[in-house]
Amino acid sequence: MSRLTLVASVLLILALLLAGWMVLRQPKPVPLTPELTGEVEYCLTCHADLPEISPSHPIETFGCVLCHGGERLALDADLAHSSMRGGRNPSDLAIVQASCGGADCHSGTASSDRDHIPRVLRSLQGTYAGAIASVRYTFGAQPDLTARQGTYAVAQPDFQPGDPGVPGLAAFDPASETNPSIRAFAANCLVCHLAADPPQRNFFAAPEDTTPSSANHSVDPEFARLTGCAACHTPSAGSDLSQPLHRLTTAMPYTQCNTCHNRGNYDLRLMQFIPRADHPTNRLEDYYQPIAQFVRCEWTLDCIDCHTREEAMGNGWILGSQQEAQHTRCATCHGTLTSLPRTHIIQAPDDLALRLAFLNPVIDLEVGDTILVTDQGEPIWNARPLPDGGYEMFGKATGQRFTFRAVQGTGCLQKPDEQESRYCHACHAVER
Amino acid sequence: MRPSFFQHLHPPTIPAPQARLRYTLGAGGLSLFLLLVVILTGVLEMFYYIPTPERAALSIQEISFLVPFGGLIRNLHFWSAQFLVVFSLLHLLRVILTGAYAPPRRVNYLIGISLLALILALDFSGYVLRWDNGVYWALVTGTNLIKTIPGAGPALYSLAVGGNELGAPTLVRFYAWHIFGLALTMSFLAGWHIFRVRRDGGIAVPPPELRADPSRITRAELVRRETAAALLVSAFLLALAVLYPAPIAAPLRDLTDQAFETRAPWFFLWVQQLVRLGDPFVFGVLIPGGLFLLLAFLPFLFKPPAQAELGRWFPPSGRPAQITAGLIVIIIAVLSLIAVMQNPA
Numbered sequence: 001m002s003r004l005t006l007v008a009s010v011l012l013i014l015a016l017l018l019a020g021w022m023v024l025r026q027p028k029p030v031p032l033t034p035e036l037t038g039e040v041e042y043c044l045t046c047h048a049d050l051p052e053i054s055p056s057h058p059i060e061t062f063g064c065v066l067c068h069g070g071e072r073l074a075l076d077a078d079l080a081h082s083s084m085r086g087g088r089n090p091s092d093l094a095i096v097q098a099s100c101g102g103a104d105c106h107s108g109t110a111s112s113d114r115d116h117i118p119r120v121l122r123s124l125q126g127t128y129a130g131a132i133a134s135v136r137y138t139f140g141a142q143p144d145l146t147a148r149q150g151t152y153a154v155a156q157p158d159f160q161p162g163d164p165g166v167p168g169l170a171a172f173d174p175a176s177e178t179n180p181s182i183r184a185f186a187a188n189c190l191v192c193h194l195a196a197d198p199p200q201r202n203f204f205a206a207p208e209d210t211t212p213s214s215a216n217h218s219v220d221p222e223f224a225r226l227t228g229c230a231a232c233h234t235p236s237a238g239s240d241l242s243q244p245l246h247r248l249t250t251a252m253p254y255t256q257c258n259t260c261h262n263r264g265n266y267d268l269r270l271m272q273f274i275p276r277a278d279h280p281t282n283r284l285e286d287y288y289q290p291i292a293q294f295v296r297c298e299w300t301l302d303c304i305d306c307h308t309r310e311e312a313m314g315n316g317w318i319l320g321s322q323q324e325a326q327h328t329r330c331a332t333c334h335g336t337l338t339s340l341p342r343t344h345i346i347q348a349p350d351d352l353a354l355r356l357a358f359l360n361p362v363i364d365l366e367v368g369d370t371i372l373v374t375d376q377g378e379p380i381w382n383a384r385p386l387p388d389g390g391y392e393m394f395g396k397a398t399g400q401r402f403t404f405r406a407v408q409g410t411g412c413l414q415k416p417d418e419q420e421s422r423y424c425h426a427c428h429a430v431e432r
Numbered sequence: 433m434r435p436s437f438f439q440h441l442h443p444p445t446i447p448a449p450q451a452r453l454r455y456t457l458g459a460g461g462l463s464l465f466l467l468l469v470v471i472l473t474g475v476l477e478m479f480y481y482i483p484t485p486e487r488a489a490l491s492i493q494e495i496s497f498l499v500p501f502g503g504l505i506r507n508l509h510f511w512s513a514q515f516l517v518v519f520s521l522l523h524l525l526r527v528i529l530t531g532a533y534a535p536p537r538r539v540n541y542l543i544g545i546s547l548l549a550l551i552l553a554l555d556f557s558g559y560v561l562r563w564d565n566g567v568y569w570a571l572v573t574g575t576n577l578i579k580t581i582p583g584a585g586p587a588l589y590s591l592a593v594g595g596n597e598l599g600a601p602t603l604v605r606f607y608a609w610h611i612f613g614l615a616l617t618m619s620f621l622a623g624w625h626i627f628r629v630r631r632d633g634g635i636a637v638p639p640p641e642l643r644a645d646p647s648r649i650t651r652a653e654l655v656r657r658e659t660a661a662a663l664l665v666s667a668f669l670l671a672l673a674v675l676y677p678a679p680i681a682a683p684l685r686d687l688t689d690q691a692f693e694t695r696a697p698w699f700f701l702w703v704q705q706l707v708r709l710g711d712p713f714v715f716g717v718l719i720p721g722g723l724f725l726l727l728a729f730l731p732f733l734f735k736p737p738a739q740a741e742l743g744r745w746f747p748p749s750g751r752p753a754q755i756t757a758g759l760i761v762i763i764i765a766v767l768s769l770i771a772v773m774q775n776p777a
Contacts, residue, residue, distance in 0.1 A: 008663035015670035075497035083682040
């Protein structure tokens with residue numbers, strides 16, 4: 001054998017060893033065939049340590065690809081992730097229909113209470129229509145407060161005259177606005193809705209430092225949130241957004257609401273958002289509006305204990321103001337001097353209250369049980385009357401049990417037509 | 433020792449000066465070796481590849497990531513195909529620049545040119561078989577060029593893609609062409625090409641009385657050199673296949689979405705750049721086709737080099753052909769370079 005052949009043979013053997021070593025080095029593929037797709041996927045090869053997103057979405061049933069998209073067979077990270085929907089957040093409103101939609105999932109009919117996506121897309125939290133209408137009206141760009149534009153265009157199918165809200169919204173176009181205040185609003189304030197990423201800057205920097213940062217995770221952890229469904233249903237407050245947040249819940253703590261609602265305040269003169277400069281640590285004293293008054297339940301309960309899903313996610317109509325959307329009042333749970341809070345007896349196993357209690361089992365409910373409902377008929381499934389004439393409520397996020405009384409039969413000085421919270425605050429506000 | 437089967441495939445002796453690597457570049461022999469690697473790896477891929485738009489890219493992902501050694505086989509197929517283009521072009525240049533296209537080798541030159549056309553078509557069709565986001569240009573722009581041919585364009589397009597629009601028939605056609613229409617023809621022509629090399633008198637050399645160095649090497653030595661070259665190239669291909677995987681992308685799910693890779697495969701970058709200059713038929717079909725025909729008919733357009741000047745690089749009597757080929761190479765290289773610089777990956 002010539003020397004050249006020998007050298008060539010040695011090189012070939014080395015190359016073969018290299019090839020063998022690379023093949024051995026590859027991770028052993030971990031297959032998963034979810035029931036709903038019936039197609040094998042290999043995401044778990046790398047993502048085995050990710051916690052299951054929620055008990056309602058078991059991995060054996062849903063797998064990963066149904067919601068996230070991506071290349072189910074690829075064992076190369078770039079390729080596997082290249083076709084994912086919405087990057088790390090498939091619930092972003094731009095792609096939520098593809099990720100979470102479907103008649104049996106979250107874009108079904110209103111009668112089956114599976115219309116979450118269409119409701120959210122028309123909701124104030126999605127469209128921001130009320131703020132846009134109010135600012136445009138204030139600065140003369142529209143003749144009244146009727147909502148005409150949203151952060152995106154949306155329509156109400158089969159809208160009839162006399163229906164609540166408006167038949168549709170056009171997309172708000174800052175470029176076509178001439179008033180400098182409206183333009184400033186567009187530049188500074190359009191981050192307060194579900195389709196927008198939170199402002200990307202350090203809220204605890206000096207107030208004059210408003211330099212935006214390109215990295216999402218530079219949002220202060222206190223106010224870190226994702227977009228779309230995950231803005232509320234993926235608890236993120238205090239988290240590093242660069243790390244995986246693989247959780248969905250219907251037990252949102254108040255801190256998640258605070259990622260939007262306790263971040264600071266807006267300056268209507270400068271048309272700017274003034275982020276708070278302190279670190280909120282005390283729930284009662286660190287609410288962003290120092291003059292606001294609270295009764296005890298407003299700072300001991302979580303927001304979702306009283307505020308219902310239709311208030312937060314929309315009721316299916318395109319509304320134009322918070323007044324139209326928000327209906328929970330003190331009287332909803334406490335009644336008035338002349339009436340007890342409204343109640344509802346659970347009639348059937350498919351009652352919405354049972355479904356909601358099943359998702360977040362802080363209370364034992366069964367057919368025949370009585371729960372509270374709002375004037376609109378929405379279940380307050382975590383509150384019910386007690387045999388002694390009192391009531392109990394279970395914290396949806398904490399599981400904590402509270403008891404309370406109805407107004408009727410007490411010495412309350414309220415007047416029948418004064419039911420807004422400010423009238424209750426006059427006597428019941430806590431000192432802070 | 434009696435000659436082995438492989439030795440018998442070679443002439444008993446060949447002229448030593450023309451057997452040197454610096455003369456042949458080993459390009460013809462290595463092209464043959466690469467061809468064998470491409471066919472072997474391609475046959476293995478056929479066991480897993482599924483030629484339907486829904487499954488094609490997924491089956492390639494399966495080959496790449498899940499089939500034992502599948503990724504290695506696919507990468508070898510890819511890299512040997514790329515180097516087959518490189519080495520067959522080198523071989524063509526060697527033949528032109530040494531005047532070896534002269535009679536009686538004109539027929540074999542045409543067979544060789546046909547092989548080059550087949551190799552390019554094979555690379556192109558193999559590229560399309562990926563049916564993923566990375567092949568958008570080849571699939572859409574490339575086939576649309578056919579439409580621009582006056583008169584016959586629409587009919588030829590429909591023949592190439594199997595209907596009026598791209599879809600499942602297109603993929604099946606490319607698959608059938610890749611394997612039967614092109615690879616089978618190429619295998620046949622390659623055999624004929626090698627047969628003609630010996631029929632035409634072996635490697636081109638001056639007549640015996642005009643040779644400066646009459647020494648010869650035996651076929652045992654030739655086979656030894658070929659073996660060493662094949663071993664070296666195998667090692668090189670394996671290392672490439674392990675370190676630099678063949679391109680892969682997410683499946684092509686929506687042909688109307690143009691947000692994908694819009695760069696042509698590297699050997700057609702110059703055509704893509706030409707098309708940017710103006711009328712797609714003139715720049716995308718006529719000019720590239722004309723350049724190719726010019727190359728193909730080189731032996732018929734120019735006077736053959738003097739017999740005494742055969743068997744060496746750049747025979748002075750072959751200047752016009754050398755300059756023509758050189759210009760074509762420079763044009764293609766410059767256009768490709770501009771394309772790369774204007775549209776970096």
